[in-house]
Amino acid sequence: MKLLLDIALTHIKGRLRQTVLSVIGVMTGVGFSIALASLMTGSQQDFIDRIVNSSPHVVVKDEYRNPPRQPVERHYQNGAVSLSGVKPKEELRGIRNPKPHVVSLNGIPGVAAAPNLRGEVVMRYGGKDVSAALVGIEPKLERRVSEIEEDLTAGFLDDLYTVANGVILGRGLADKLGVEIGSTLSASSPAGVLLKMKVVGIFHTGIIAMDQAQGYALLKRVQVLLDRPNVVNAIHLRLKDATRAQGMARRIEARMGYRAESWQEANQGVLEVFKIRNIIIYTTVSSILIVAAFGIFNIVSTITFEKVRDIAILKSIGFEERDIRRLFLFEGLMMGCIGTILGWVLGYVLYRLLGAVRVEVAMFTEWTRLPVLFSLTHYLIAGAAAIIAATVAGYLPARKAARLNPVDIIRGTT
Amino acid sequence: MNGSALIETRAMTRVLPGPVPVTLVRDIDVTVGAGEFIAVTGPSGSGKSSLLYLLGLLDRPTEGTVWLKGIDTETLTEDGRSGVRLARIGFVFQFHFLLPEFTIIENVLIPMRRLGGCPEGEMRERAAAILDDLDLAENLERRPHQLSGGQLQRAAVARALANDPPILLADEPTGNLDTKNADRVTDIFQDLAHSGERAVVMVTHNPDLAARADRRIHVVDGRVAEDL
Numbered sequence: 189m190k191l192l193l194d195i196a197l198t199h200i201k202g203r204l205r206q207t208v209l210s211v212i213g214v215m216t217g218v219g220f221s222i223a224l225a226s227l228m229t230g231s232q233q234d235f236i237d238r239i240v241n242s243s244p245h246v247v248v249k250d251e252y253r254n255p256p257r258q259p260v261e262r263h264y265q266n267g268a269v270s271l272s273g274v275k276p277k278e279e280l281r282g283i284r285n286p287k288p289h290v291v292s293l294n295g296i297p298g299v300a301a302a303p304n305l306r307g308e309v310v311m312r313y314g315g316k317d318v319s320a321a322l323v324g325i326e327p328k329l330e331r332r333v334s335e336i337e338e339d340l341t342a343g344f345l346d347d348l349y350t351v352a353n354g355v356i357l358g359r360g361l362a363d364k365l366g367v368e369i370g371s372t373l374s375a376s377s378p379a380g381v382l383l384k385m386k387v388v389g390i391f392h393t394g395i396i397a398m399d400q401a402q403g404y405a406l407l408k409r410v411q412v413l414l415d416r417p418n419v420v421n422a423i424h425l426r427l428k429d430a431t432r433a434q435g436m437a438r439r440i441e442a443r444m445g446y447r448a449e450s451w452q453e454a455n456q457g458v459l460e461v462f463k464i465r466n467i468i469i470y471t472t473v474s475s476i477l478i479v480a481a482f483g484i485f486n487i488v489s490t491i492t493f494e495k496v497r498d499i500a501i502l503k504s505i506g507f508e509e510r511d512i513r514r515l516f517l518f519e520g521l522m523m524g525c526i527g528t529i530l531g532w533v534l535g536y537v538l539y540r541l542l543g544a545v546r547v548e549v550a551m552f553t554e555w556t557r558l559p560v561l562f563s564l565t566h567y568l569i570a571g572a573a574a575i576i577a578a579t580v581a582g583y584l585p586a587r588k589a590a591r592l593n594p595v596d597i598i599r600g601t602t
Numbered sequence: 603m604n605g606s607a608l609i610e611t612r613a614m615t616r617v618l619p620g621p622v623p624v625t626l627v628r629d630i631d632v633t634v635g636a637g638e639f640i641a642v643t644g645p646s647g648s649g650k651s652s653l654l655y656l657l658g659l660l661d662r663p664t665e666g667t668v669w670l671k672g673i674d675t676e677t678l679t680e681d682g683r684s685g686v687r688l689a690r691i692g693f694v695f696q697f698h699f700l701l702p703e704f705t706i707i708e709n710v711l712i713p714m715r716r717l718g719g720c721p722e723g724e725m726r727e728r729a730a731a732i733l734d735d736l737d738l739a740e741n742l743e744r745r746p747h748q749l750s751g752g753q754l755q756r757a758a759v760a761r762a763l764a765n766d767p768p769i770l771l772a773d774e775p776t777g778n779l780d781t782k783n784a785d786r787v788t789d790i791f792q793d794l795a796h797s798g799e800r801a802v803v804m805v806t807h808n809p810d811l812a813a814r815a816d817r818r819i820h821v822v823d824g825r826v827a828e829d830l
Binding site for chain 2: 190191199504594
């Protein structure tokens with residue numbers, strides 16, 4: 189084996205310039221694939237982290253996934269029942285008397301639940317009207333299901349209890365209105381109720397939609413403002429293990445009847461976009477590696493073409509076909525391995541450089557630096573892909589070389 | 603089958619397939635014994651080299667049998683034939699075929715390292731000794747392009763002797779050499795055959811060199827015309 193490695197090394201050293209170019213090809217492919225993967229998964233993870241951290245893992249909504257079954261259908265379950273022109277009863281939406289539900293959900297191990305009433309209001313301050321979503325919460329329960337308390341840049345969550353008609357606003361919303369802590373604004377709802385509210389806190393989540401158009405107040409105040417006493421329109425749940433949200437949502441929905449939506453379902457569209465983005469980027473990266481593999485194929489083919497006499501003499505000495513195959517396969521693999529190791533270094537350098545780039549991006553979320561993620565998996569996948577490509581690129585000419593008939597070559601030479 | 607023969611062929615025929623099949627050798631019955639220095643002669647295209655390649659297991663007969671030290675080589679796989687070549691047969695061609703990137707001693711070490719079985723240091727000593735016997739002691743670390751034609755061919759002989767094979771097959775080994783060097787190489791073959799249990803079969807079209815062999819097989823149109 190060492191003999192074959194020595195011969196392979198001598199061959200590729202003999203074509204140093206082409207070898208270096210092929211190695212650079214692999215290195216570039218591996219390096220950029222790692223950099224792209226770290227950026228791609230970094231932005232994806234950043235987005236998911238923000239969703240998981242700032243949104244409930246499961247939301248029990250005041251709606252049903254399917255329309256309720258009619259009494260006749262329930263009674264004649266196996267009957268041939270056909271209903272047409274059914275007009276559903278007009279019902280006031282909302283989860284009424286939510287307390288037992290919340291208590292029950294909080295009894296599930298690893299689950300924290302908090303009621304939530306959300307409604308559109310118009311906030312007015314100093315002649316400015318801004319439409320916003322006002323969320324009614326129970327601070328002592330809410331702090332267990334969201335990170336609102338950590339996101340507060342001014343004020344305290346418990347001030348909602350101590351200050352009459354207190355409200356906490358997103359930083360962007362407060363800026364739009366021009367309010368600060370202690371300012372008193374008026375909030376009016378579509379129900380025609382008007383409340384004077386005092387700003388007791390400002391939060392900043394980094395999620396644009398929340399920071400610019402959302403506020404929090406005590407649940408009871410919001411029920412009054414929206415004229416929906418003892419009603420909530422959602423129960424927010426936070427799980428110890430966010431990855432179990434889908435299963436938990438299914439169980440809760442089966443138990444309560446209300447539609448229970450996991451964070452994965454709520455953000456399905458975005459997560460699907462990530463999948464498509466991943467496919468596009470992995471395809472691009474694969475193309476780079478395939479091009480690099482062609483470089484290896486080219487050089488190994490050239491070497492086998494140039495070394496036909498060596499192949500003939502090695503076979504006449506007693507080298508087996510598989511020795512010749514291994515010899516040229518080693519050459520492809522050596523270039524693949526060296527390129528992979530250098531590519532890992534390049535990938536790490538690019539990862540550090542990208543992570544240091546300052547950007548001011550505000551789309552779904554705000555970034556100040558490019559979100560990059562270090563994962564050994566990226567290095568292993570890129571390395572494995574490069575080595576597989578190098579193996580295939582080396583194997584094809586190696587197989588051809590191994591099949592050469594030494595007699596034909598010797599006759600041709602002599 | 604002659605039990606003491608190193609190589610023995612019976613009705614050995616090699617036909618190249620194709621739209622018009624070409625017969626390279628036909629019905630060859632040859633026995634090569636230890637200590638024999640045999641010259642294979644004949645006009646160009648008569649089948650001398652083809653005969654040598656068949657004897658050296660580089661090619662397979664389409665009909666007939668080749669025994670090598672009593673083994674029916676037809677029963678061997680390709681890997682088995684490679685193994686026999688590695689351990690029992692040494693080849694020298696008209697062109698030296700030394701690997702240009704390796705030094706002379708490294709070239710001699712290649713068959714030894716492939717066969718293995720002894721430490722690297724011991725192999726190196728053996729290789730140096732073979733090269734010394736062939737007056738190449740001062741060229742061990744030189745590369746092929748630094749040697750003369752005669753030296754290169756002697757280095758090729760050294761490589762063929764690396765694993766101490768009982769059979770040495772040479773295909774026009776002096777074809778590219780001047781008279782002096784041709785004589786020198788022929789002397790080496792003669793000595794190798796007469797100094798031990800080794801058989802040397804040399805294809806040549808040079809009648810003077812052929813005359814120095816113990817036995818001369820003359821091939822015409824793929825058949826043995828004379829075996830003297």
